[in-house]
Amino acid sequence: LFAAHVHFAFYDCIDGGWNHGRQGGLTGDGCRYRIMPSTSFTRPGFSHLFTAPAPPERGRNDTARLGFYLCRVLEDRIDVHLIRTCGETEETLRPGFQRLLTPVPHGSGNHKTIGGTSSSGALVGGDQGAATMPADATTPNALSGSRQGLPRGVGVPAAWERLLGVSLAHPLAPVAEVPVAYPSVIRQPVRNDYPLLSCLELGVGQVRAPGSDLRGGDQRRRLQLLRREGVRLQIGELWTDATSLCRQIDDHSGEVDRWEIQIPGSSRPSEECLAWLAGESRPAVSLCAVVPGETVTGKQHPRTRIGYRVEELPELDALLVSHGAQVDSVLCRLDSSPGSLTSVLELRRRPQLDAVHRVDFLFQLPGQDDAGNVAAAAEALLAAALVKGSKLFVEPFLDLDRTLDIGHGMLDTLCNPRPVFHLLRTLNALLSRGIPRFDFDVVEETLDGFRVLRLGAEEVFVALLFPSSEGAPLPRNLVDSVGGSGAFRLCELCDGTVSTVLRGDDLDAVRIHGPAFLQSVVQH
Template identity: 40%
Template sequence: MPNKPNHTPSFDLTLLPPAQQQFTILSDTHYMLDCGDAPLEFASRRKQSQRAGAALHLAAQLDSDFTVHLGDLIQEYPDTPDFEAALDKALHQLEASGLKPQLVAGNHDVGDKADPTMPSHPVTAEILAQYHRRFGPSWYSFSNGPSHYIILNTQIMNTPLGVEQRAWLETELQKHDAKRLFVFLHLPPYLWDPAEPHLGHYDNLGQPDRTWLLQLLSLHRVERLFAGHVHFAFCDRLGSLQYTIVPSTSFTRPGFGHLFTSAPAPEQGRDDAPKLGFYLCRVFDDRSDLHLIRTAGETDFTATQLITRTPAALQGAALALTLTHPLCPTAEVPLAWPSVIRQRVRNDYPLLAVQEIGATSVRVPWTDIEDTLQRERLQYLRGAGIAVQAFVPFDDALDLHHLLDHYPDCADRWEVQTAGEPMPDTTCLDLLADCSRRTPLSLSTIVPGERIAGKQHPRTRLGFRLQELATLNELLTDRELILESALCRIDAEDDPWTTVQRFTALPPLSHIRRVDWLLTLPSRDDNAHARLAAEALFATALLPDTQLYVDPILDLDRTMDIAHGVLDGLCNPRPIFHALRCLNTLLYAHRKAWVPEEREEKGVRILVLRSKEHVLELLLPEEPVGWTSASQRIYDLAAGTVAVDTDKVLIAGPSLVYS
């Protein structure tokens, strides 16, 4: 492994489970020569070399067994006058970072795919030979422990130059069929599905080699396939093959901004900096986990970033989400350069965010189970360790058996919502008793007519109130019916910490196995949301096996009630996202029988969880305040960073002190 810089580590991985091995994947760094004062089409081009350098230095500080660069080291093309000069400087930048990555050949490194509509020349035998002389073969493999890793050159597929590689890959996969297999490309095989058109499509691999490759990888049970080129993140699953398209560290691509309902990101969508970053992959006996390292276009990293667990390593954690928006919106990128056809694409950012935040469950309307695309993407989440709870309003005509018959094993739990009145009537109780033999059931409620200050029209309440739970339990007791869960709401004006403690003081609910909680974000105050959600999640540590469902997942900006979500309209994280992501892992890693306390210090409200061995203190400042952290760890939750044994830190949002 490369030597690491001798300063404060840039990453804290102490809360992660031990892995067999780990490796880093980055892509499309696009070093660009300094053009001085010359006019540029996009101002962010002046930043991309610095962004790339910072990301490379950051990646070098991860304790990885190896790194793979998925191609496009430079901005120039092989047929441009400055190609060699740019490549020299890019390699110098790479060497200065301390990284020695395995390299994949990209279109900026060797030339475009074999398609006469592409913006630059296809690979020639001369350019390919030059690349091989400088870097070695553009298709090769290596082993590390129980896994085997294969690098391919997609730019020569579907050409005579790719014949040797094709024969080599078939032999290589056969030879290492008993190992866990990982494959790395530059061009993605596809964006929407394996049958999408390729001629005129800038972002996929052509035929017939696309079909040949995917069938071959499936035949040999390849575990993961990584590709770059697109500068956006996408993902899919083909059988057991997990397919990931890795974002760029340097800039995003215009065109894909049509995936979002908000206004475009800066520079026509080319400078959507929060989406920039790279991946850390950690390999275990039974799975491999991906962690997105967000660089967000920054060029100076001084704080230590907390790397948090994936849902597969958080089973039993409380954090969950209600999907107010579809998990998988879709769009067609218009016919615009560099493609000459429309490109059908999914917006995978909500799905990726659900995994990154560490949610272990999502609530969705039953219509998502009926919708083919949404159902498929929900099954993707289930494969990643995220349970699906489908909710459906009750009326006398509800045929839940029909849903269970038509969509078997498509949801982990079904939630029936009483409508109009909170308590279930006899017909509803009959349905619950009948269907509870087939599937775990949850109960919630839809109650219109709630008066809200400042609103012209009454609003609709979702979820039970605390004081209604005892009556519900009595009804269930009379019917000798035990529910998996009931959903109780935390109102915006309520104090989650106090609400949960009031719940723990209630008599036991004999016929409700657990109570889950609904938290709806009430405003456009990001700091207030981060404090509210952190308090609610912290409070759930007092309850075994509960779930806290937070919504909206995305901003509501054109509805009767507007509010910021966990993600903004471009599907980029708001402060609450990182606050929940970090606190969820911290609470899971320090699971104890806690005793709650509360105090105030320096004008800051402090919630405390105390056990015999540990103390967790949640600081909820409304204004920035200095805090001493000697012999303690202070986690700035919204920033996703940690300070250890420093004299003083500035606390500007919800923070956790561990001692």
């Protein structure tokens, strides 16, 4: 159901069957309810909801929110895509480029079929849609080949096993009171649904949130709405004892897809924790180290490290094996130094893991330089794609100010997307699709001022391009080195646009404005 108009976007579910009891959750099909913002932009009063000044021109020039919704009516659901225009018109778009329509999450319980019956299957479906673009189904996801250094039993990912996740440092749905609201003598409580709506637009497959979010009614329900849309929920709890954890798990049965057990002060679980992990009756679990006192270059005081280092995983795996314990996943940091790709390649050189079924990755955007964040995030997501089944949790989702730790997020303080948001949205769609037979190695080279990461495959050529300057021409040496038809599809990741490039084209006229994804066209 779409309704209008206000000067703010809202999202809810009508008759969602919310149970406020001990095992609260959303039941039934319900009806998704979207309140649409006016095309006259954000009303200034609502800026009180954000930790930021009013938008430009007191909200009248908030062009980042301009766009339209595209509803794709499928056999068993309706997918809703936000197409941002940012005030562009047909005259201002670059000729020869098409927009990439990226998939949105969907679960089996959140949509009704056209006939009105509920769709079947589990809460979170395995097939999460596909990127709609002038491209074939050979877009890469992960690399096959040797699995040395990777968990045993890692299977081929589902047709749409989404790589991207986010870590929620801020609440998913902040609530504030807007002063002097209608009828001008009250404070009106207003909920900010832009982070939730942005998760759907981004196409995330999973979110991490602290356990405290389940103990508050507002955040608990919003998380369940997100989960009902097909986004897996990973809830973190610091380990204290088995009794407390089991009580928490029991209180929120059916609301969480994976519990993240955070080991305080050490990378080694305690004996009691190991005994609990070895038990037969427990939910899906991920382990995460929380180690204080880490020295960080450029910081005056030590910091707390969240997540394992690559070199700590073999010792953890051996400890789990010796206690007869297994875990569904562990969280490993991909720090900007020595680089995400270097860390993943180091993981693959190490011995196989026996008690860890999957390695997921945590990645923090490096700072306030949007261009640097874009490049680092592209490398991190590509690196995560090299490990089958792995997920990449990116943080911060919103701009974060912790005095000496100030960083830009995927959204700014007005909850408008930064360039890294669109890069992750686009690259997640391209890397999360089913793949052909890829070689194991990634070839890194420099061509005409571009940093190039090649992914070799039997049927398709794929490369991630990082230009040294904005507007650099596509390297002809790269195009000429690829056999086949000589036709390529070029995706500008921050713009979310796709164009066709032929070997005989004037490549000097093909300008790359940021990280780009180049894929050969397979002729059948």
